[in-house]
Amino acid sequence: MAELDTGFFVRWLTETAAAVDREADRLTELDSAIGDADHGSNLRRGFTAVTAALAEKPPPSPGAALGLAGRTLVSKVGGASGPLYGTLLRRTGKELGDAATVSRDDLARAMAAGVEAVTALGGAAEGDKTMLDALLPAVRALPESFTAARRAAAEGAVGTVPLRARRGRASYLGDRSIGHEDPGAASSLLLVSALERTWEAADE
Amino acid sequence: MAELDTGFFVRWLTETAAAVDREADRLTELDSAIGDADHGSNLRRGFTAVTAALAEKPPPSPGAALGLAGRTLVSKVGGASGPLYGTLLRRTGKELGDAATVSRDDLARAMAAGVEAVTALGGAAEGDKTMLDALLPAVRALPESFTAARRAAAEGAVGTVPLRARRGRASYLGDRSIGHEDPGAASSLLLVSALERTWEAADE
């Protein structure tokens, strides 16, 4: 299996940005049902800035690419998702160090640390109806394959529908949060799907 | 033809109050199209107070009945219609003096003076799309019969539909006032119709 180079990470982030841009209205719609109707525009603003930052300052390594993306999200998004996604990418990047290429297993380990940092920062656990419900299964499946990770994320995202939210804004709704997909889980799926697509494109 | 006594005037005003109460929502609806949506509630408040005042202080003469009603409208209605209808009734009552009974011709002459006072106070002329478009034809036809007066008022009220308003709130709309019946003309028709009905009931 091929190693993942800096270009791969830049393409992944760019692909994520494109997906977020396409799906922003849907994310906002989801956030409108159980939140405050800004998740799509938050992430669009953030990932647009990420694309610009990557173009302006081409990163020297996979870790640097994720670090730059994470810092950009923190300084452009705000809200809950800015620090959380920012931390996810920064921490994952930090774990990758300055290696020029990394394996999928390296990435899986690093992302596990990244997701762990999100858990520590936000205090949420699996089943609380947050982005973690897509991210945790995804990083668990990542050692198997990119496709397995995407499938796990997709299942996790859909799996948030019947849950009662216990973290974030949706938790204020109590039982009324049941029956809606969590917007952060939906956007996490976009991130993991973009990873799969980037891999498949590289693999061709 | 029978003379009109104080009881007749009290019944006329009470009958008008009942009609205004029944039709208040329609008057407000008309005022909503080309005004500020309060004509019905204004007149309802006013005529409810008129009925109460007449019951509390039975007037000694036709003139006194109209005078009391007019003063009550002035002090309870506000808006344009309060002073205008108040003036109409006060002035008509004043013209009737303290005679115990009056003829239809006396009433026609007195109402002509009352309507004249409205013209002087509000500065409107026939064709300006106001209550005068129902009142002026009505008092011109009153010497003929109560029914003729009501018919004239009805024609006048409907006749305001194609007019462009030149007085009152509707005038701000310019050409957009065309195509709607004037609420004040509609309420004037209620007053004149009540007069006819009161006469017919007395006549039986």
Place this chain on the structure above:
Amino acid sequence: MKMLINAPERVVADALRGMAAAHPELVVDVENRMVVRRDAPVSGKVALVSGGGSGHEPLHAGFVGHGMLDAACPGEVFTSPVPDQAFRAATATDSGAGVLFVVKNYTGDVLNFDMAMELAEDEGVRAARVLVEDDVAVTDSLFTAGRRGTGGTLFVEKLAGAAAEQGAPLETVEALARRVAEACRSYGVALGPCSTPAKGGPTFDLPTGELELGIGIHGEPGRERRAMMTAAEIAEVTVDALLEDLGGPPTGRPFLALVNGMGATPLLELYGFNAEVQRVLAERGAVVARTLVGNYVTSLDMAGCSVTLCEADEELLRLWDAPVSTAALRWGR
């Protein structure tokens, strides 16, 4: 349409009770429908009395206090007060120095206040009246009830109120009020209708994607309906209507500006709109000395805005800056 009320016919009385509870510094006469300065009549001072239909809050009751109005008399929603109210307000505030009625130009307001003035004069009160007729959307005033009084009322009440507070006699306060009224121009735009308690629903329909230009403050439709515009475009239409009516390019005298919300437009949007208003004014060469942004002359829950410009001079600027202490406008004290 849902409203935070008990019953349509109780709205004004309830509001006055609530105002009394919130403002112990005011005398609120719920029964007689008037709001009066606690220290009225102020010895030797000309009294300013205003009023009109309710639904425009904080106008007028929110402007009662030191440096502005001595009394306000609120009518029913969108219905001018009855003469008794204005008469009582005048006698309650007249110190002997006379009373100036500030009247917005609507048939009902004019008729009722004129009757009040007669009553007051019969009681020996020296009374004068200034008419506010600042709405440039009403163009052909020969064929209408004349220009409506809208946002300019705030400037008349503030500036004449300051002059009265400083001890100017009735004739001076009246002349000043008239000068201010003549210096004011307003123009309003609605993005949606308002709902009156009496009607229980919206006073007009405004299709999605359209706005009303040249509206008044009583939920009446405007002069013209157009496709929805950006804040920048609305600012252009509005400012140009005002400047044109003032007779072309600004003279170099500074303006007082009021960027006013009609009730339901968020302050966030109003400030953004103000940015565009100021940009257009600057582009047209107009100098703005003071700007007030907020919901001051409203139309219940109407979405939209109006802009009022008042051509000022050193004296008017000084009067504007003079202390005022009311529920809605307060500075310098």
Place this chain on the structure above:
Amino acid sequence: MKMLINAPERVVADALRGMAAAHPELVVDVENRMVVRRDAPVSGKVALVSGGGSGHEPLHAGFVGHGMLDAACPGEVFTSPVPDQAFRAATATDSGAGVLFVVKNYTGDVLNFDMAMELAEDEGVRAARVLVEDDVAVTDSLFTAGRRGTGGTLFVEKLAGAAAEQGAPLETVEALARRVAEACRSYGVALGPCSTPAKGGPTFDLPTGELELGIGIHGEPGRERRAMMTAAEIAEVTVDALLEDLGGPPTGRPFLALVNGMGATPLLELYGFNAEVQRVLAERGAVVARTLVGNYVTSLDMAGCSVTLCEADEELLRLWDAPVSTAALRWGR
């Protein structure tokens, strides 16, 4: 949904430009999204910095000035500001006496302000934080993100701001702010949804004849939907929720009360609602020392209201009455 804007992504920057034009007494940094007292840093004074998502105006930028906040940093609509903003606001206002961040309890606000606090401390700024979590509608806080911060923010900013203005050191201001935050309870009711620029339409559907109880200030639906009620009934539900949470019948200490509009409810209705709130409080034996009625902590164009009670004592009353001079709250100066 029609809005008085240029484009959704420009709303906050446009509003800041408009605020700059209207308030020369403030320093408005449009680029870095902050509003700062012109005389900041005030020598020897603890700086109060707050912020949060936009759409709640006048909160927070409208409370910047003498006796209240030293700086505010507005995020995008309903989106907490980024750490850089709050960090910059802290360094721009710190005189060496330290900075108190006033943070409403939302995941995003807490995370971003905590990051800002770390950045500030790295720069040698003494920083403290007080969390406002006053919304009693959020009951089971173990299973939620905890109580939301809403109307109580105004009391924390006003009272701690007064203490800071009077020269209290950081520890004292922080302790006082915490005491005020703990003394505040809020409860909100929506009669209609709000519309955000990003979404371009209403954030939830509320059928005719129903209202939402226990709403926050971000257009999120409430805890419960019920058939429409009168102002009197809404006041009863609201006041009882507050008093119950305060632990039963009032202790005899006086309350500060905020009867707050969510944005699109006319002031006329708010005053009427206040009458009912005061009636219910009196019936329950509660003493209200000061009442503020108006749109202070809003949710864009939402129709509805909230009530905040702050249990006070002589010291807090004195701090409430202390001079304040901001865009939205001004007295005593």
